[in-house]
Amino acid sequence: MADCLFCKIIAGEIPGKFxxxxxxxxxxxxxxxxxxxxxxxxxRRHIATLNDLTPGDDALVGxxxxxxxxxxxxxxYSEHGYRxxxxxxxxxxxxxxxxxxxxxxxxxxxxxxx
Ligand code: 5GP
Ligand code: ZN
Numbered sequence: 001m002a003d004c005l006f007c008k009i010i011a012g013e014i015p016g017k018f019x020x021x022x023x024x025x026x027x028x029x030x031x032x033x034x035x036x037x038x039x040x041x042x043x044r045r046h047i048a049t050l051n052d053l054t055p056g057d058d059a060l061v062g063x064x065x066x067x068x069x070x071x072x073x074x075x076x077y078s079e080h081g082y083r084x085x086x087x088x089x090x091x092x093x094x095x096x097x098x099x100x101x102x103x104x105x106x107x108x109x110x111x112x113x114x
Pocket of ligand 1: 005016017028029030031032033086087093094095096097
């Protein structure tokens, strides 16, 4: 999509610090990290919000979660713990309308979240 920040990062038009790339997903470092580890797992295909998913996307979303777990493991957080979060629409804090899974680790993560 022409005007989408994450589509532009995936296309290499805007720089990103890539932690993972495969045929369907990328992971980049968040530009404004909220924890010592803060990565965004992003599908290459533009999907605006979780509300736009179809049953055909089930494997893609599963791959996003499994990639987050693998990246958490790579950084040594599997046992201690980490958090994965999708924000959906403005009321939940979504600011970039191309779905992305936040992976946060490395500090105390309170519950309930803000
Ligand atoms: P949201 O608020 O939509 O759940 O998450 C969007 C995330 O994208 C935020 O955590 C924000 O810091 C991050 N972000 C915004 N602009 C950029 C950018 O240009 N590059 C990177 N790497 N992250 C960004
Ligand atoms: Zn996009």
